[in-house]
Amino acid sequence: EPEVTQTPSHQVTQMGQEVILRCVPISNHLYFYWYRQILGQKVEFLVSFYNNEISEKSEIFDDQFSVERPDGSNFTLKIRSTKLEDSAMYFCASSFTADFSPPQHFGDGTRLSIL
Amino acid sequence: AQSVTQPDIHITVSEGASLELRCNYSYGATPYLFWYVQSPGQGLQLLLKYFSGDTLVQGIKGFEAEFKRSQSSFNLRKPSVHWSDAAEYFCAVGAPPKTALIFGKGTTLSVSS
Helix, strand or coil, X not given: CXXXXXXXXXEEECCCCCEEEEEECCCCCCEEEEEEECCCCCEEEEEEEECCEEEEECCCCCCXXXXXXXXXXXXXXXXXXXXXXXXXXXXXXXXXXXXXXXCCEECCCEEEEEC | CCEEECCCCEEEEECCCCEEECCEEECCCCCEEEEEEECCCCXXXXXXXXXXXXXXXECHHHCEEEEEHHHCEEEEEECXXXXXXCEEEEEEEECCXXXXXXXXXXXXXXXXX
16 A cells, blocks of 8 residues: 655754655645644644645744645655754645545654754 | 544553543534544554444444534444554544644553453
8 A cells, every 4th residue: 555655754953953854645646734743742733735835734834844845756844943842743644635535644754853 | 613622541441342432523514534543653544534424434453433413422432452452543523625634632542461
């Protein structure tokens, strides 16, 4: 079964540094998403992306965050100047449609640790 | 605003016993409802979904869930739990045209022998 692939599995970064999290969505999917899960808390939606544009974003997704599909296969999340509170598990997801049919497929996540 | 409540933070069940994980949602209309499972070190795997129709839905790994509109609930059940079911379980809702999934805080399931 096709999978969403995320790299790296664990990223350690100094506070204030830029970090890029990478995702390879399922190849025929058109919609891409980032979610995050702070340790012990719920999974939270960050952003959805379609046709090279942001479709929807949450209040969490402020100017420090950006997303990009730099080529035909990768989907990236950039955090410009990391803060301690950015430490979390970040999940990428993809889907063929926007209406949950079929549902979003998730990757295994990247654990981001800010020191 | 949409919200999802999973009242039980942690549940321990004996292997072979039945399981029910609770989920309540708050939304104006009937949203699309999902259960995801997260095993340690793994991503979120879809167990089952409800869009419309039959209120009892079957999923993978022997799980089922029942949608009850009057109670705004979508509880997950399994008749006989296996040790490999130990994981974290998330209930989620989606409501097109919004693209975001809204998750509950999750329930951690431990299985005792």
